[in-house]
Amino acid sequence: MAPVVYLVRHGTAAQHSPDGDSGRVLTEEGSARFSALARKLAGELKVSRILTSPYARARQTAELLSSAVGAPVEEARELASGASSGTELLALARANGQGTVLVGHNPELTDAVHLASGEPVRVIPGTVVAVELDEAGARLLWIREP
Secondary structure, X not given: OOOEEEEEEXXXXXXXXXXXXXXXXXXXXXXXXXXXXXXXXXXXXXOOEEEEOOOHHHHHHHHHHHHXXXXXXXXXXXXXXXXXXXXXXXXXXXXXXXXXXXXXXXXXXXXXXXXXXXXXXXXXXOOEEEEEEEOOEEEEEEEEOO
């Protein structure tokens, strides 16, 4: 059976932060909407670990998911905004295996989902995407939006 991994775009974030882009945090609504989605998906997701961008909004999203599924959160510099391509994100997911969650940013996450689906896909803030990885590549299983 091919491993299933999850790609998560951070929830809706504030437009500005005194600490710059990396310091932008989730809005109240973004936090509430993603938390509700995480709780809804908790029984469906088979999560072993959560890798997150070090940016505040992604880290907060990862922590909300961790609370719902009980998996540990680790920072991965490769998930910082602009640090990796969609292809590199899928390689990171493959290297970490079954049940890995990657929490990151656009356009990299949208690029990874596009590679898995073969079609342009819109990935809005707070979206969770299940992808199956096999020898031939990646296959989109489902997308859940908040």
